[in-house]
Amino acid sequence: MNRLIESNDACALTASSHRDVTGAQVLKYGDTFLLLDKMGEAGVPDINEQGLYHAGTRYLSGWELLIEGNNPMLLNSTMKEDNSVMLVQMTTPDLKLQSGACVAHGTLHIFRSIIVYESAFHERLEITNYSQRTIELDFGYRFSADYRDIFEVRGAKRKSRGKLLESQCSANSVTLGYRALNDREMHTVCSFQGPLTALDDGHCSSKLTLPVGEKRSLETTVTCSPSEQPVSTCSHAKVRSALATKNSRADSEKTVVLTSNERFNQWLERSAADLRMLTTEIPEGVYPYAGVPWFATPFGRDGIITALETLWLQPELAKGTLDFLARTQSHITDEYAEAEPGKIIHEMREGEMAELGEIPFRRYYGTVDATPLFIMLAGQYWRRTGDLEFIKSIWENIRAAVRWMDDFGDLDGDGFLEYQSHHDRGLTHQCWKDSDDSIFHADGRDALGKIAVSEVQGYSYAAKLAAAELAVMLGEQAWADKLRDQASELKVRFNEAFWCERLGSFAIALDGEKRPCEVLNSNAGHLLYTGIVDDAHAESVVKNLIDPRSFNGWGIRTIAADEARYNPMSYHNGSIWPHDTALGVAGMFRYGFRQEGMQVAEGLFEASLFNELHRLPELFCGFDRIPGHGPTLYPVACSPQAWSASAAFLVTQAMMGLTFSPRKPHICFDNPELPKFLNWVRIQNLCAADSSVDLVLRRHPRDVGLSVDRKDGDVEIVVMA
Numbered sequence: 001m002n003r004l005i006e007s008n009d010a011c012a013l014t015a016s017s018h019r020d021v022t023g024a025q026v027l028k029y030g031d032t033f034l035l036l037d038k039m040g041e042a043g044v045p046d047i048n049e050q051g052l053y054h055a056g057t058r059y060l061s062g063w064e065l066l067i068e069g070n071n072p073m074l075l076n077s078t079m080k081e082d083n084s085v086m087l088v089q090m091t092t093p094d095l096k097l098q099s100g101a102c103v104a105h106g107t108l109h110i111f112r113s114i115i116v117y118e119s120a121f122h123e124r125l126e127i128t129n130y131s132q133r134t135i136e137l138d139f140g141y142r143f144s145a146d147y148r149d150i151f152e153v154r155g156a157k158r159k160s161r162g163k164l165l166e167s168q169c170s171a172n173s174v175t176l177g178y179r180a181l182n183d184r185e186m187h188t189v190c191s192f193q194g195p196l197t198a199l200d201d202g203h204c205s206s207k208l209t210l211p212v213g214e215k216r217s218l219e220t221t222v223t224c225s226p227s228e229q230p231v232s233t234c235s236h237a238k239v240r241s242a243l244a245t246k247n248s249r250a251d252s253e254k255t256v257v258l259t260s261n262e263r264f265n266q267w268l269e270r271s272a273a274d275l276r277m278l279t280t281e282i283p284e285g286v287y288p289y290a291g292v293p294w295f296a297t298p299f300g301r302d303g304i305i306t307a308l309e310t311l312w313l314q315p316e317l318a319k320g321t322l323d324f325l326a327r328t329q330s331h332i333t334d335e336y337a338e339a340e341p342g343k344i345i346h347e348m349r350e351g352e353m354a355e356l357g358e359i360p361f362r363r364y365y366g367t368v369d370a371t372p373l374f375i376m377l378a379g380q381y382w383r384r385t386g387d388l389e390f391i392k393s394i395w396e397n398i399r400a401a402v403r404w405m406d407d408f409g410d411l412d413g414d415g416f417l418e419y420q421s422h423h424d425r426g427l428t429h430q431c432w433k434d435s436d437d438s439i440f441h442a443d444g445r446d447a448l449g450k451i452a453v454s455e456v457q458g459y460s461y462a463a464k465l466a467a468a469e470l471a472v473m474l475g476e477q478a479w480a481d482k483l484r485d486q487a488s489e490l491k492v493r494f495n496e497a498f499w500c501e502r503l504g505s506f507a508i509a510l511d512g513e514k515r516p517c518e519v520l521n522s523n524a525g526h527l528l529y530t531g532i533v534d535d536a537h538a539e540s541v542v543k544n545l546i547d548p549r550s551f552n553g554w555g556i557r558t559i560a561a562d563e564a565r566y567n568p569m570s571y572h573n574g575s576i577w578p579h580d581t582a583l584g585v586a587g588m589f590r591y592g593f594r595q596e597g598m599q600v601a602e603g604l605f606e607a608s609l610f611n612e613l614h615r616l617p618e619l620f621c622g623f624d625r626i627p628g629h630g631p632t633l634y635p636v637a638c639s640p641q642a643w644s645a646s647a648a649f650l651v652t653q654a655m656m657g658l659t660f661s662p663r664k665p666h667i668c669f670d671n672p673e674l675p676k677f678l679n680w681v682r683i684q685n686l687c688a689a690d691s692s693v694d695l696v697l698r699r700h701p702r703d704v705g706l707s708v709d710r711k712d713g714d715v716e717i718v719v720m721a
Contacts, residue, residue, distance in 0.1 A: 024050075025079060025086055026292045026640065027116040028277045031055045031350070032224060034121050035293050038077035040088040040112045041065065043144065049153055049293050052188075054119055054224035056297065056351030058153055059188045062144035063222075065112070065125070066205075068095050068137050072110050079613065081269060083277040084243045088112040097137060107131045108210075117239040120223040124236040127217075129210035140198070140205030141220070145188045147178035149351040151359055154294060158358065167201035174199055180352045187225040191233050194218055250276065255313045255686050257652065260679040263609060270614040271648040274640035275310065284327060285320025288646075290347075291618055291638030299347045300325055300370035301432060302643050304377050305579060309646035311377075311384050312653050312660070315687075318381045319390060325374055326397035330365055335422040338366035338430075342404030344374045346430075359425070366426040367434075368409060368419040369456045371401045372463035376530075379466025382473070386662025386689050391470055402467050402483070405460060415493055416452040416510065417460050431456060432580075433523075433558060437565060438572040439509050442518040444564035449512015455523040457494045458530035461487050495534040504540040506533075508559075520544060520560035522577075525584020528591055538591045545584055546596050553625025554607040555581035556600065561622075568622035568632075575634060578604060578616040582647035582654075589654040594673050601651045602675055607631050608648070616644045656681065656697060657720070665689040666716035669706060674699040691715035 027034045032054045036042055042050035043062035052060035065072060072090035079086050090110040095103040111126040129135050152158060165177030165185070173191040180186065190204070198205045208216055221233040234242075257268055278289045278296075289295070290302035303325070307318040328348070330339035337360055338346075346367035354362035378398055382391050391398075409417040419430040428436050431453040439447040468483035498506040500518045507516035508523060524541045527533050533541055544550060549560040555576035559566055568574045581604055588597030603625075608614045610630025617639035621632035657670035665688045674681065680698045691713025698705050706719050 024639065025077070026277075027083065027086060027114065027121065028289075028292060028296065029116045029118060030280055031296075032116055032119045032121075033292050033296050034114070034116050036063075036086070036114070038088070039065075039072070039074055039090070040077070040086060040114055040123070044071075051153075052121055052222060052224065053150065053293070053296065055226065056150050056349050056354065057186060058148050058150065059145055059186065059224040060143065060222055061146040061148070062142065062202075064142040065110075065139070066142060067092050067108070067110070067127075067139045068097060070095060073105070081273060082247050083273045084115065084247060085240065086112075086114040088114070095137070097135070099136065101135075103131065103135060103137075108135070108137075113236065113240075115236065115239050115243065117234075117243060119225070120221050120233070122234070122236045122239050123220045123222075125218045125220070126215055127208065127210065128215040129212060132212060134212060135210045137208055137210070138197075138205055139208055140196075140203060141190075141192075142203050143190060143222075144202055145176040145178070147180075147186055147352075149353040150294065150349075151351065151353050156353070156359070158353070162352070169199055169201075172196060172199075174201060174204070176201060180355075182352070182356055184352075184355075185227070187227075189221075189223045189225055191221045191223070192218070193220065247276075253685075256684040257313075257649075258682045258684070260681075261677050263614075264605060264678060266614045267605060267608045267648050268652070270608075271616075271645040274615060274645040275306070275642060278640060278642045278645070279317065282320070282324055284323035286317055287320050287324050288317060288642040290643075291641035294636075294638055295347075295641075297348055297350070298324065298328075298345070300345045301367055301373060304370065304373040305583075306642040306646045307377055308373075308380060309579065309582065309643065309650035311380055312658055313649055315381060315385050315387075318377055318384070319387070322374070322378055322381060322390075322394055325370075326394040328363065329397050329400060334365075336360050336425070337362075337364055338422055338426055339363070340365070340404060340408040342371065342400035342402075343408065344370040344401060346370060346427075360423075364426065366419075366421065367430045368417055368453070369431055369459055371404050371409065372417065372456065372459035374398075375401050375463035375467050376459060379463075379469055382470060383662060384660045386665060388473060392474065395470075395474060398467060398470065402463070405463070409460075411450045414452075414514070415490055416497075417456050418450040418452045420450045420512075429453075433572040435570075435572045437570075438558075440517060440519065440565055441511070441515070442564060447509055447511040447517050451509050451511060453509040453523070454494075454498050454506050454521075455526035455530075457490065457498070458527040458532040461490050461494070461532040462530040464490065491532050491534070494532055495537065499537060503544065505544045506537075506541070519563050520550065521563075522550065522556045522558050522580050522584060525556060525580065525587045528587025529583045530587075531590065533587075533591070535591075538593070542588055542591070542593045542596050545588070546599060548624075551600060551603070552576065552622055554603045554620070554631045556584050557622040569634070571619070571634075574622040575619045576622050576631070577619045577644070578607075578647040579643035582650045585651050586654040589657065594671070597654060598673065598675055601655060602677070604647065604651060605675075605677075615640055616647060617641060618644055652681075660688055662689065664716050665691065665714075666718055667693065668718040668720065669697070669704075670720045672697055672704040672706070672719070674704055688715045689713070693717065 025036045035050045051058045075089040077088045092108045094105045109128040113124040115122045162180040168175040176188040178186045288306040290299040303321045307321040328345045330343045343365045349361040411418040464483045464487035468480040471480035508519045508521040509517045566574045585597045585601045618637040618641035656672045659668045682696045684694045694710040695708045
């Protein structure tokens with residue numbers, strides 16, 4: 001069971017000893033997701049987070065299949081490669097039927113196919129009799145719905161809750177319900193195909209006659225209904241067909257990356273499937289929800305970084321992200337929501353607690369980095385696509401974001417972006433390392449006051465340059481010159497104020513007294529990614545990132561192993577986050593440290609080989625790598641997580657040195673390099689403006705060669721050595 005740590009950090013979690021992170025199976029569609037064990041069940045044995053969720057509320061907390069009152073035994077459990085269907089094969093233990101007859105274990109075969117589509121999950125159950133006589137047996141489901149807000153599931157305590165409603169039963173369905181404290185009703189409709197012998201608010205059963213060698217099937221649908229509107233159910237076959245059609249259409253339009261290494265392909269394919277599952281259709285286009293189960297909602301920072309990591313492959317994700325964030329940009333000052341004019345949102349929640357204001361996260365703006373990252377993404381989106389018309393449509397939002405940086409983000413007028421929480425209900429640290437204990441001095445003391453974290457200054461620098469480039473395109477040369485001057489001054493002042501000679505790297509932050517927090521940390525990789533690092537410091541920064549204190553063989557630790565608060569099992573003080581490591585890899589390649597970047601990239605890929613489904617979770621523990629063993633999992637990490645899934649694509653782009661320019665347009669491979677485990681990389685349907693190409697990169701003893709298999713349109717392909 002997870003519980004909320006009693007601190008100011010509303011996102012901090014601990015885990016009890018029985019949590020089984022390897023058994024979680026995730027299905028998601030839109031704002032609905034299903035978290036099951038490998039048996040295809042929820043709430044057994046009382047794993048607290050399992051269930052069916054919709055819009056921040058758990059609509060189904062228990063789901064259990066019973067055969068003659070017994071739980072089946074697992075044979076196999078698999079998830080389809082595209083995350084669309086979960087298949088479970090089971091048998092029964094020795095059974096004594098009501099007739100007195102006995103059925104030996106391994107005689108009955110039970111097959112479950114589970115899909116989430118729109119706001120419902122669909123299960124098709126098939127039972128086959130492999131015995132030598134006809135069998136009559138009782139089977140059914142046990143189910144429950146607690147309508148807990150996801151923050152309650154995480155451990156938050158509430159003074160009062162709404163009221164469970166009396167169930168409504170018909171011949172083949174039961175409707176469970178809940179009236180929230182704001183009088184809004186929610187309903188869970190469980191519909192069963194075929195005649196039932198019993199049905200109430202927590203159980204259904206049916207008699208089944210199975211002749212020798214025969215198979216019988218039953219379909220069930222569980223629908224989340226946030227209103228009293230009637231729900232319609234579709235057959236399992238129809239839903240599966242609809243999902244297959246949708247995925248096939250998406251596959252026909254996407255850029256495909258294949259390599260000579262099947263295991264690397266599996267990492268890319270799993271990452272793409274996870275990102276597709278987390279990407280949600282919204283009125284503005286598509287948006288990558290952060291992760292399941294705790295962050296299945298829009299997050300500003302996570303969405304932007306995910307879009308940056310995948311921009312070369314699917315720029316439409318960046319466009320949807322920018323459009324959504326522009327439309328949710330704050331226009332007012334609201335201290336409880338930590339909102340200010342021009343600020344980009346941190347997260348949005350729809351659950352009961354958010355709607356009632358019990359938590360500030362309905363629309364919460366408590367982050368210092370999403371706003372400069374928004375501008376960065378806009379600039380990189382234009383470079384990738386040349387879509388100036390879209391940039392024009394959000395230009396006032398970009399200008400407002402720059403004004404926020406100047407008028408609100410710089411709390412003390414020193415040119416750096418700082419944060420300080422307005423109240424104790426939100427986040428203490430409003431950067432990506434947002435645990436209460438994540439920003440501290442070398443002696444372990446908390447950093448206090450108005451805090452300027454290092455990586456945000458890099459984002460600010462890149463944002464000013466991006467805004468300047470866009471301003472030139474839109475005829476605002478004077479403003480562009482001013483922005484470039486600000487960026488140049490910021491780079492100089494940053495390298496003076498944050499550089500720590502003792503570390504040979506940059507402080508993680510300046511506290512409210514402008515004292516540097518001299519802690520060796522992974523954010524230096526973000527600084528390389530943004531280009532704010534002075535060339536004179538770059539070699540030392542890279543050297544420290546690949547030092548065994550920081551790089552454990554799998555990835556870069558959030559803080560180095562000899563720092564005061566180092567703990568490889570912590571959330572932000574010694575763990576490894578794939579997106580964090582990937583940004584560091586891209587930064588190393590940017591500054592020409594290709595051998596070092598390749599070393600870290602290989603470690604991240606090899607970490608994926610040890611994880612189930614080749615899936616990199618939100619984070620894993622930072623223990624030293626042991627030969628022949630995989631990384632140690634973090635107990636309550638989200639898996640899948642969008643920016644972790646996208647890390648594979650940023651790493652691949654960095655190795656290839658792949659950039660775009662919209663002016664010609666052209667696709668450039670700047671000193672491409674392939675690791676020793678990749679002989680070739682084939683990219684199909686890589687688009688630039690109105691053109692598309694298929695090409696292959698091949699590793700040779702001294703360099704990497706490129707051949708173009710197809711080119712449609714007027715696009716120039718450049719290879720720089």
